[in-house]
Amino acid sequence: MDIHQRLTELGKAKREAALPEKCQRERMKNAIRAKAPKQEAGRRFLPVSIAMCWLVVMIGVLAWNPADLREELLSLGTKPPQSAGGTENSVIAHNQETPAQTMAQSKTMTPAKMMPNESAFVLAEKYPFARELIELIEKYSNLEVKKVEDSLYAGVFKNTSQAVLLETNRGKVDLVFFPNKGDAEKVEIDEDFTVSGNITFTFTGAELRDGVAPLKAKGPTYQFSHDNLLVLSAKSEFVLAFRNMFALYENYQDVFKTFELDMSDYEYIHPSKQKSLPIGVSEQAVKELEAWVWRYLVDKLQAGDLRPGEYVNKKRDEAVVVYKAADATHHLYRLKWDAAKEDWSVVSHESKLGNELK
Incomplete structure (x- = not known):
């Protein structure tokens, strides 16, 4: 037997001996492949679970009503x-937010439906x-x-x-x-x-x-x-x-006293709920009063100023807007309602040094 034939037979024998090992590897690969779809399905399920969780969270966020906490976010502080x-x-603490921020929130609010x-x-x-x-x-x-x-x-x-x-x-x-x-x-x-x-x-x-x-x-x-x-x-x-309620009321009360006005002659217009209005005061007049405050006062307010208070007169077409500045200056704007134009016009603006913010 020549050397070439002998090497050929030895190679064939080694291949036959290695065949069971190769088959075993194939079986192992097949087993792995058989399990792979289940693992993939599990991995595909994970993003779906995450997506569902995010969906629930987003629904909760959208359902939250910012009006419920609006008073706390206005000019009186937020320390828990x-x-x-x-x-x-x-x-x-007073005035944790700037007046511009609080007025921006006020502008986006939808007033509550007015009642008698x-x-x-x-x-x-x-x-x-x-x-x-x-x-x-x-x-x-x-x-x-x-x-x-x-x-x-x-x-x-x-x-x-x-x-x-x-x-x-x-x-x-x-x-x-x-x-x-x-x-x-x-x-x-x-x-x-x-x-x-x-x-x-x-x-x-x-x-x-x-x-x-x-x-x-x-x-x-x-x-x-x-x-x-x-x-x-x-x-x-x-x-x-x-705390906020008493601070707002007492600060506005101080401004009324500074300008010798009788607070009982006026009705306060709450920024997010308006249920009690004097006879003859229309919903449009209230909306325009809020719009006037936004247009003409928001840029004048400084950090630390009290949120402007809007009051309409119970007996005549008049409104006043009052606020305290951080430097203890009290401001009073008198406005007159023009029913034909459906707009407020400024009659006067007075300012006096008074008590500091309480």
């Missing part, structure tokens, strides 16, 4: 309130002590009162039984009215979180009735005090809502 358990609850000059709720005769405050809430805050009920806090303090529970568009809030100015500002909450699932609290700074403490709660209780009013809620946003 703390729980009443130890830290101060009523210190919120009547209360948004039926106030029971047994709560006359709360009537004035609830009217203030309806005019100057972003809250809408739906219902007035008895409050459990009516039986907590020795020197007052005047308390109501308000059901609003933001949830429920308790209001306690003390007999003397400044009484509520002495009250503080002392909370106990040491036992999980068993939160209790009591009050200091006021005498409590026998056997009422400790009170139980599901979470932190937030408070806001103003003169003789104590606001209590499980939602911290009520602290900001009442």
Whole structure:
């Protein structure tokens, strides 16, 4: 046998010996390919899951109504309130946004449908002590009162039984009215979180009735005090809502006093809810008043200025726009309504040095 034939036979033998290994590799490849579609399907499913999650998130974002938080984003600050358990609850910075930003938000708002000059709720005769405050809430805050009920806090303090529970568009809030100015500002909450699932609290700074403490709660209780009013809620946003409401009202009140105007002669036009208008004041007049503020005042406002307040006269075709500047200058614009042109014209602009922003 020559060398060439011998090498040929050896090569054939090695190929035959390697064949099972090759077949095994083929079987392994086939097994891998058989599993590959399932893995690919899993990978294809992942982007679909992510897409569905993003769809849910986007629906939630689109459904959120910016009008619900508009009052907080206006010229009075945005510092979140703390729980009443130890830290101060009523210190919120003024004017965190620039006036241009707040006016831009105001321009994009769709005013609420106007209703006749009547209360948004039926106030029971047994709560006359709360009537004035609830009217203030309806005019100057972003809250809408739906219902007035008895409050459990009516039986907590020795020197007052005047308390109501308000059901609003933001949830429920308790209001306690003390007999003397400044009484509520002495009250503080002392909370106990040491036992999980068993939160209790009591009050200091006021005498409590026998056997009422400790009170139980599901979470932190937030408070806001103003003169003789104590606001209590499980939602911290009520602290900001009442803080902003009183600050707006009292600052505008200062401007009216500076120019010796009677505030009761005018009706305040809330930027995002307009339910109570004087007889004879049209919806178009209110829209044009807001447009006038946007056109002529937005560029004049500086950082730190109070948001302009719009008021229409209850007896004649007149409106005033008032605001406090950061330098303590009080501004008053008097406007006259032209029914034929459906537009407001400026009668006068006065400015005086007055009290600083509260």
